[in-house]
Amino acid sequence: xxxxxxxxxxxxxxxxxxxxxxxxxxxxxxxxxxxxxxxxxxxxxxxxxxxxxxxxxxxxxxxxxxxxxxxxxxxxxxxxxxxxxxxxxxxxxxxxxxxxxxxxxxxxxxxxxxxxxxxxxxxxxxxxxxxxxxxxxxxxxxxxxxxxxxxxxxxxxxxxxxxxxxxxxxxxxxxxxxxxxxxxxxxxxxxxxxxxxxxxxxxxxxxxxxxxxxxxxxxxxxxxxxxxxxxxxxxxxxxxxxxxxxxxxxxxxxxxxxxxxxxxxxxxxxxxxxxxxxxxxxxxxxxxxxxxxxxxxxxxxxxxxxxxxxxxxxxxxxxxxxxxxxxxxxxxxxxxxxxxxxxxxxxxxxxxxxxxxxxxxxxxxxxxxxxxxxxxxxxxxxxxxxxx
Amino acid sequence: xxxxxxxxxxxxxxxxxxxxxxxxxxxxxxxxxxxxxxxxxxxxxxxxxxxxxxxxxxxxxxxxxxxxxxxxxxxxxxxxxxxxxxxxxxxxxxxxxxxxxxxxxxxxxxxxxxxxxxxxxxxxxxxxxxxxxxxxxxxxxxxxxxxxxxxxxxxxxxxxxxxxxxxxxxxxxxxxxxxxxxxxxxxxxxxxxxxxxxxxxxxxxxxxxxxxxxxxxxxxxxxxxxxxxxxxxxxxxxxxxxxxxxxxxxxxxxxxxxxxxxxxxxxxxxxxxxxxxxxxxxxxxxxxxxxxxxxxxxxxxxxxxxxxxxxxxxxxxxxxxxxxxxxxxxxxxxxxxxxxxxxxxxxxxxxxxxxxxxxxxxxxxxxxxxxxxxxxxxxxxxxxxxxx
Numbered sequence: 001x002x003x004x005x006x007x008x009x010x011x012x013x014x015x016x017x018x019x020x021x022x023x024x025x026x027x028x029x030x031x032x033x034x035x036x037x038x039x040x041x042x043x044x045x046x047x048x049x050x051x052x053x054x055x056x057x058x059x060x061x062x063x064x065x066x067x068x069x070x071x072x073x074x075x076x077x078x079x080x081x082x083x084x085x086x087x088x089x090x091x092x093x094x095x096x097x098x099x100x101x102x103x104x105x106x107x108x109x110x111x112x113x114x115x116x117x118x119x120x121x122x123x124x125x126x127x128x129x130x131x132x133x134x135x136x137x138x139x140x141x142x143x144x145x146x147x148x149x150x151x152x153x154x155x156x157x158x159x160x161x162x163x164x165x166x167x168x169x170x171x172x173x174x175x176x177x178x179x180x181x182x183x184x185x186x187x188x189x190x191x192x193x194x195x196x197x198x199x200x201x202x203x204x205x206x207x208x209x210x211x212x213x214x215x216x217x218x219x220x221x222x223x224x225x226x227x228x229x230x231x232x233x234x235x236x237x238x239x240x241x242x243x244x245x246x247x248x249x250x251x252x253x254x255x256x257x258x259x260x261x262x263x264x265x266x267x268x269x270x271x272x273x274x275x276x277x278x279x280x281x282x283x284x285x286x287x288x289x290x291x292x293x294x295x296x297x298x299x300x301x302x303x304x305x306x307x308x309x310x311x312x313x314x315x316x317x318x319x320x321x322x323x324x325x326x327x328x329x330x331x332x333x334x335x336x337x338x339x340x341x342x343x344x345x346x347x348x349x350x351x352x353x354x355x356x357x358x359x360x361x362x363x364x365x366x367x368x369x370x371x372x373x374x375x376x377x378x379x380x381x382x383x384x385x386x387x388x
Numbered sequence: 389x390x391x392x393x394x395x396x397x398x399x400x401x402x403x404x405x406x407x408x409x410x411x412x413x414x415x416x417x418x419x420x421x422x423x424x425x426x427x428x429x430x431x432x433x434x435x436x437x438x439x440x441x442x443x444x445x446x447x448x449x450x451x452x453x454x455x456x457x458x459x460x461x462x463x464x465x466x467x468x469x470x471x472x473x474x475x476x477x478x479x480x481x482x483x484x485x486x487x488x489x490x491x492x493x494x495x496x497x498x499x500x501x502x503x504x505x506x507x508x509x510x511x512x513x514x515x516x517x518x519x520x521x522x523x524x525x526x527x528x529x530x531x532x533x534x535x536x537x538x539x540x541x542x543x544x545x546x547x548x549x550x551x552x553x554x555x556x557x558x559x560x561x562x563x564x565x566x567x568x569x570x571x572x573x574x575x576x577x578x579x580x581x582x583x584x585x586x587x588x589x590x591x592x593x594x595x596x597x598x599x600x601x602x603x604x605x606x607x608x609x610x611x612x613x614x615x616x617x618x619x620x621x622x623x624x625x626x627x628x629x630x631x632x633x634x635x636x637x638x639x640x641x642x643x644x645x646x647x648x649x650x651x652x653x654x655x656x657x658x659x660x661x662x663x664x665x666x667x668x669x670x671x672x673x674x675x676x677x678x679x680x681x682x683x684x685x686x687x688x689x690x691x692x693x694x695x696x697x698x699x700x701x702x703x704x705x706x707x708x709x710x711x712x713x714x715x716x717x718x719x720x721x722x723x724x725x726x727x728x729x730x731x732x733x734x735x736x737x738x739x740x741x742x743x744x745x746x747x748x749x750x751x752x753x754x755x756x757x758x759x760x761x762x763x764x765x766x767x768x769x770x771x772x773x774x775x776x
Contacts, residue, residue, distance in 0.1 A: 001403070001626075001627060001631070002403070003402060003403025003404060003406065004400075004402050004403060005399065005400065005401050005402070006399070006400045006402070007397070007398070007399035007400065008396065009395070009397045010395070011393065011394070011395035012392075012393065012394045012395070013393050013645070014391060014392050014393070014394070014647065015389070015391025015392060015647075016391060017390065056448070184401075205561035209627035209628075209630075209631070210631075211611055211614060211615065211631055211633050212607075212608070212611045212615075212631045212634055212638075213634075215607035215608075215610060215611050216604060216607050216608075218607065219603035219604050219606065219607040220600070220603075220604075221599075222603060223599055223600045223603050226599060227599065239389060239447075242389040242597075242647070243389070243597070243598070243599055245389070246600055246601075246646060246647065247600050250600075250643075255638075255643060258402070258634060259402065259403075259630070259634065360637070375634045385720040
């Protein structure tokens, strides 16, 4: 187990009707916020009105910036930074899913950086401080509601890049599972795929002797598979929605990664798909992860056999661990298909002739990346080809 | 799933040599501490000297209060409260196991309460504030290093009572698994028993549809059993000690109880044993939990069969769930015996003729308690009798 420091100050306010408390919670910290959100859905569901009512009742002034799109864009971040500076905003309230929260975090860090905020994502630049962020979560997926991370796409280059800062963990996050009843099935699926990926990328590590977090990861993946196979038949089931929302938060708040190594190659290889083709990140992960697994499983066959056994209940063939390992990967693909996610480029209508461009962008100056296995340019190409 | 709020601000500093950072961490918060610890072991192992060196190098002044005993006593708490008031202490550093930390928390809350601090534990009194507490943990067991809880025994009445306050979560806790290499086997066993109990008491609930935290609890219990069966053969194995230390923290920091009901009857029935007979809390739990299980399992046979199956790998006899449930309880007793814990009054040389006294004290004015099943005076008596 590696040495680690862990501190997560985000207050999680979880359950029915909890969005009504947003104003009183904010009043503990500020008198004025940037209200950041996406598009029509927050208004159509009535959530926007509920939030505005709660802010008004608590005497919280607000400036609005809507229009966050999936794979949130740098252009809106620039706009938000200007707005916060001009309006003397010290707190951003993100109402939406991971895209809105990630956009809010980018603005929060960018306000305290003198240069182009994109330097934080690409050049290792550091802000002097960050605005405070809080969230009302509407899509369980990215785990951004309790994480330090933010991912932004720059329209000029189609680069999709991540950044993290301890001060970007939200001050509080409100998670009401009822708000997810109206999610389109596609978004529910993408969310399940994203949270599953957050566990997979922590799970596969060359660190040994992490018996405990290994089991916690397996418990989480098994739960996501079980819930994913139930939710579409019963989308207004509060208990199922609550479990999914909790799992999505835990999958990325780092409880499952304490002292582990982890490997974020699939996320990095996927970012080119959602960056260039505006595919949903969750859908892209379903295309990349099985291909990554097929490319690397022979580096630790027993671990992949354990994955098959403990997550998908596949009996271990002790005389042929490879068979068990491959069954596990096939079963993961079946799960993705069961929740109507693509598992190949063609399933998502992605062009198949631009792989060299994707490879170049994914490497972007690096010789290799990864934790379970170091991934080079040739590996990235092989993984894209396995996903065709 | 119940609505819940969760916030845990404790910074966990985990790993080799981390105790050397205690001075610099403290310097972020204070210039003077009460250094609170137990007896000879902190000095014999060299930990006391290391801590004092780190404090001195960081310019942290300190006043000492040693002498905390297992089942920490009210008398030392009174002394600590006076000392903190006289010395204008605003921060307590607890160096030790759960007893030292619980004593530190009692002092921290008592300083800000005008009356007898015991009112907090027995009369629902509330402090106006709490001193800050940090810990250097030496025994993975109580989970007090990241919890809001403290348990104190009053010598005058032998009452052992708990109290909790959000402000009693430590500011930071330093967990170096190396510090646990020298633990006597008995203390390692009591720690394993205590952390297992913290999961059991969250696990058995009448709340349904907590698929996810149920699996997290099972993963934790399975890990504790696996580690417990290995550690005594290999007590200086860093990785095993690290896993145990992490599990002990997670078992009681409430990650496993999010939105669940829980049932703390066994803890409450056990407190009479350690309160009256100065038995280790962990050992007492090994006597009470199997008896509690035998008394209540028929209220939810499928749940107890699941416990047997998922924690102890016992095959489910679908035609006779009772058989599976009872095998699970027997297997838990076997685990306790494997780690040399008592499972009956006689194993710990406890008197068997004072049960009525224990029952009266356990009820202490309450008509019933419990979550999975409501426990009345007759139930408490029956559980003690099952444990004889």
